[in-house]
Amino acid sequence: MDDQARIMQSIGGVSLAGHSVQGGMALPPPHGHDGTDGDGRKQDIGDILHQIMTITDQSLDEAQAKKHGLNCHRMKPALFSVLCEIKEKTGLSIRGAQEEDPPDPQLMRLDNMLLAEGVAGPEKGGGSAAAAAAAAASGGAADNSIEHSDYRAKLTQIRQIYHTELEKYEQACNEFTTHVMNLLREQSRTRPISPKEIERMVGIIHRKFSSIQMQLKQSTCEAVMILRSRFLDARRKRRNFSKQATEILNEYFYSHLSNPYPSEEAKEELAKKCSITVSQVSNWFGNKRIRYKKNIGKFQEEANLYAAKTAVNAAHAAAAAVQNSQANSPTTPNSGSSGSFNLPNSGDMYLSMQSLNGDSYQGAQVGANVQSQVDTLRHVISQTAGYSDALGRNTMYSPHSLNTNGGWQDATTPSSVLSATEGPGSVHSDTSN
DNA sequence: CGCCATGATTTACC
DNA sequence: GGTAAATCATGGCG
Numbered sequence: 001m002d003d004q005a006r007i008m009q010s011i012g013g014v015s016l017a018g019h020s021v022q023g024g025m026a027l028p029p030p031h032g033h034d035g036t037d038g039d040g041r042k043q044d045i046g047d048i049l050h051q052i053m054t055i056t057d058q059s060l061d062e063a064q065a066k067k068h069g070l071n072c073h074r075m076k077p078a079l080f081s082v083l084c085e086i087k088e089k090t091g092l093s094i095r096g097a098q099e100e101d102p103p104d105p106q107l108m109r110l111d112n113m114l115l116a117e118g119v120a121g122p123e124k125g126g127g128s129a130a131a132a133a134a135a136a137a138s139g140g141a142a143d144n145s146i147e148h149s150d151y152r153a154k155l156t157q158i159r160q161i162y163h164t165e166l167e168k169y170e171q172a173c174n175e176f177t178t179h180v181m182n183l184l185r186e187q188s189r190t191r192p193i194s195p196k197e198i199e200r201m202v203g204i205i206h207r208k209f210s211s212i213q214m215q216l217k218q219s220t221c222e223a224v225m226i227l228r229s230r231f232l233d234a235r236r237k238r239r240n241f242s243k244q245a246t247e248i249l250n251e252y253f254y255s256h257l258s259n260p261y262p263s264e265e266a267k268e269e270l271a272k273k274c275s276i277t278v279s280q281v282s283n284w285f286g287n288k289r290i291r292y293k294k295n296i297g298k299f300q301e302e303a304n305l306y307a308a309k310t311a312v313n314a315a316h317a318a319a320a321a322v323q324n325s326q327a328n329s330p331t332t333p334n335s336g337s338s339g340s341f342n343l344p345n346s347g348d349m350y351l352s353m354q355s356l357n358g359d360s361y362q363g364a365q366v367g368a369n370v371q372s373q374v375d376t377l378r379h380v381i382s383q384t385a386g387y388s389d390a391l392g393r394n395t396m397y398s399p400h401s402l403n404t405n406g407g408w409q410d411a412t413t414p415s416s417v418l419s420a421t422e423g424p425g426s427v428h429s430d431t432s433n
Numbered sequence: 434c435g436c437c438a439t440g441a442t443t444t445a446c447c
Numbered sequence: 448g449g450t451a452a453a454t455c456a457t458g459g460c461g
Contacts, residue, residue, distance in 0.1 A: 238457045239458080240439065240459085261449095279441095282449085282450090283441060283442090284439095284440075286450070286451075290453090
């Protein structure tokens with residue numbers, strides 16, 4: 001019982017100073033001073049203090065009775081005054097220790113993160129904002145909405161739990177604070193408690209609760225991080241495209257082998273047809289180009305397959321187109337359903353046909369599918385005569401340029417005849433602009 | 434389980 | 448911003 005001993009000492013010290021106390025009663029002299037009733041008083045005080053110190057060990061009724069007894073004790077006013085003095089003295093150290101603690105940087109970090117993730121802050125919008133950010137990060141449009149809704153739902157769940165818990169903590173904190181304040185106010189009748197001290201106690205309680213809140217925030221952050229990482233990982237998760245989608249993409253690729261750079265519109269249409277995103281189409285073509293270029297031999301069989309396929313389609317379409325044109329059809333039948341991604345590609349087609357046939361092909365308006373035919377033929381020729389001079393344009397289709405750097409960029413030359421500055425990928429869309 | 438195919442990402446370049 | 452090239456990471460098959 002160090003506290004008790006200290007208080008006893010303090011009391012001794014106070015009395016040594018010779019203060020008179022309330023009720024005109026002097027406190028007992030310090031140790032060593034002889035007095036006839038000194039020991040008795042000391043005994044008295046000792047008893048009182050002992051009762052105070054052990055009050056918590058007793059039952060409620062017993063304690064209440066004791067409390068009442070103490071309140072009515074003749075020494076109470078004197079003790080009260082002494083305690084006031086002790087408080088006055090120790091108050092300095094308390095005040096010194098009571099500094100405005102700066103906002104915890106860790107807590108601030110957590111708060112910021114929760115705010116950024118849409119967990120904290122306004123109920124509405126926050127979550128969707130985070131989801132939108134995640135959507136932007138995924139690079140896709142409204143494609144992976146299933147994942148989005150899943151992510152959003154989970155985030156909402158986290159947010160709800162977080163807010164519920166936070167509210168619970170706040171409520172508990174307030175309740176406890178009120179309780180403690182009431183207790184202290186009540187106790188201030190028996191012992192000196194300044195409002196400042198109550199304030200300080202409230203501060204301590206709040207700090208304790210905020211540390212609990214910090215744990216809540218921390219675990220919420222962790223949950224969000226896990227959710228987020230899972231969501232982001234899901235982006236990387238590879239799932240093979242459907243067979244149909246691959247077929248559509250391959251058809252386009254091999255029918256545009258001379259220039260496998262679909263325009264933005266073409267990409268969009270391919271994406272729609274394949275039920276994938278535009279960026280997935282871009283990825284696919286990027287991968288396809290590089291892998292085809294790296295190992296043409298490996299893709300030979302596949303190329304033959306699609307070449308034949310598109311050739312048949314093209315032939316049919318061409319025949320139909322010719323018939324249509326004969327039947328007074330002034331427009332280009334680009335709207336054909338069999339692989340008509342190259343609407344603005346007639347220039348390429350026209351020149352290719354020229355090169356192929358050796359003479360100018362006046363029926364250039366036959367249709368987009370002719371391009372497929374051209375590419376198909378080009379491919380078939382490339383099998384035997386090599387890709388380089390398949391079309392008798394050695395300077396344009398050098399094997400070196402195809403196999404190492406910028407292969408198809410030169411291959412787009414037919415289009416660039418029309419526009420010398422256009423680059424790869426812009427071939428299709430540029431003509432339409 | 435290892436290997437290959439393949440979709441996605443990263444990095445560098447223009 | 449689009450692309451090539453390299454790389455990562457997973458799916459699928461034997």
